[in-house]
Amino acid sequence: METGTHSAAAPRSQMQISDEVAIEIQKMNKWYGAFHVLRDIDLTVYRGERIVICGPSGSGKSTLIRCINALEEHQQGRIVVDGTHLSSDLKNIDRIRSEVGMCFQHFNLFPHLTILENCTLAPIWVRKIPKREAEETAMHFLEKVKIPDQANKYPGQLSGGQQQRVAIARSLCMRPRIMLFDEPTSALDPEMIKEVLDTMIELAEEGMTMLCVTHEMGFARQVANRVIFMADGQIVEQNEPEAFFNNPQNERTQQFLSQILGH
């Protein structure tokens, strides 16, 4: 059994992991004022990987993925996303953001725009795609997340699960090469979690590079090729899911897993 390896997680049958690097994080540190939230983060993500990040609240997992598309600024270290070095240069930040899709815990759809307009806005204004073409793309992805019939409604008229699926479709319309998920199911009622997870599983099967902060351990077992456990702003343990869940090495990991799997 190959435990503790960094990148050599076995690719599942239909999901190909290439050896091309998608995200590279080296010695990254971040402080909120005097509080050291992220400490010496080293992480290399290969194209096609599905990584689940878990850990107790306040461990810095959301902050970590928000640093990848510069929603949070890091103070030390180096982040390279898709070959673009993330510096304070606004052009690089905008380029990375248009290549990296992100889904939030509270969906953050634009309430004053219809579902279709939510999905076409960024392609039209950032990618400069003609309106008609953007609408066709949007309908394609809305069909993929199984809500094409809601295209002309406003977000406030949809259920939470539907809103989160629209948020996924909205990100996909930018044709991102990497998707970040920040606790996408934490704000949902239990019966809506499945529809969102199904959408994410489908996405993973198509080979999307994904980083998910989530507490859905079933999803981690089924989809992830690597699980990362964070505590106190550090990566404490990472492994492929089998080994991670059945044979956790670090004491903090064991404690965390016994708490969330214990009931």
Place this chain on the structure above:
Amino acid sequence: MSDTHAESVAYVRDTFIPQQEPPVREKGVVKWMRENLFSSVPYTILSLLALWAIWSILSSFLPWLLNGVWNASSLSECRETLDGARGGCFAVLSERWNQLLFGFAYPSEFYWRPTLAFVLLFAAAAPVLVPMLPRKLLIFTLVYPFLAYWLIWGGTIVAPIMGLVGLIVGAVVFQTLSHRGFAIGVLGAVISAIAIWWIGGSLAGGPLSGVMALEQVESAKMGGFMLNMILGTVCVSLSLPFGILLALGRQSKLPIIRVFSVCFIEFIRGVPLITLLFVANVVLAYFLPPGTNFDLILRVIIMITMFASAYIAEVIRGGLAALPRGQYEAADSLGLDYAQAMRLIILPQALKISIPGIVNVAVGLFKDTTLVSIISMFDVIGMIRGPILSSTEWSGVYWELYGFAALMFFVICYGISQYSQWLERRLATDHR
């Protein structure tokens, strides 16, 4: 039939009662009055007191209104006609109608020009105010300020046309340069627009001064309700964009812009409007080089606009603060740049939240335009206080004149308020 029923049930109805009227005390006006006016002894006493108050007001007001005199040439003639009876002397309104609307100096043969400008104002405002109208009508809205200037002030049409051309050239220059950076775009736009305006100014003042020229009317001859309308519409429509810029400036990450916005807003809000108007009237003249003739109406417009935009900026800041941070983050994460995020995501929502506050400022500003009467401009209040009340014929006719001015302002302000409520309902997409 009835036999079988008689065996199985104890009672069978064979005639049906038709629907009947409810008792008098349980229907219509009587019921409403019993429930709302006389439901208990204290309520009955209060209702009777209120009815007595309404009756005593109406019994003196209605005869005054209905028995009013509309045709007379002076207050004494009014009193003769009334012969001791109760009645208003509305003749002052009909006799001084044009003065109330246009001031005493605007040439009467050109009254059609501001009137036409006023009518066209509705056509220009409609596409801005009513989102359902086709967007192409906005072209007329763009042309309107220059057309209205030409109609009201007169002079050659070259001046307003060059003004418009300068604006368009500035916009085009900004579009072509803005990919090199926002600041370069703004700088290029301002320089090219000023160049066009300078050329246009010298053309309109010199060789082309006779092209399609209307008789010129100087600013000093503007007056009456027309002056209030000019100041109100110009200042409201200018202070909204400036207010938005100040509100965004106050949130800016760039310290110079933020400090400037904060200082401007706090200073202007801390000073009474009337002192700003005195500054416009008197003090600015000391700072300007001698001999420059800087139009008084323009000076007043600048001051009122500054005043109102500081207030609007604070109202919009409230709207911006009410938006969840997730909206900014979602816009950022999709790769929208700052200008796009503001224009497409943040401002549409923030402005919608701010509508009641903005309308509040707009209504207040419109009424505050009457303050110019204190710096001896003859707006509708200035006309009443000055030329009309001090004339020998009409001295002493207070109620009719001030009541008329109040009615004019009420009609417009009530209209603005009703419009804003309609707009709020129309824009409510999130709770349907």
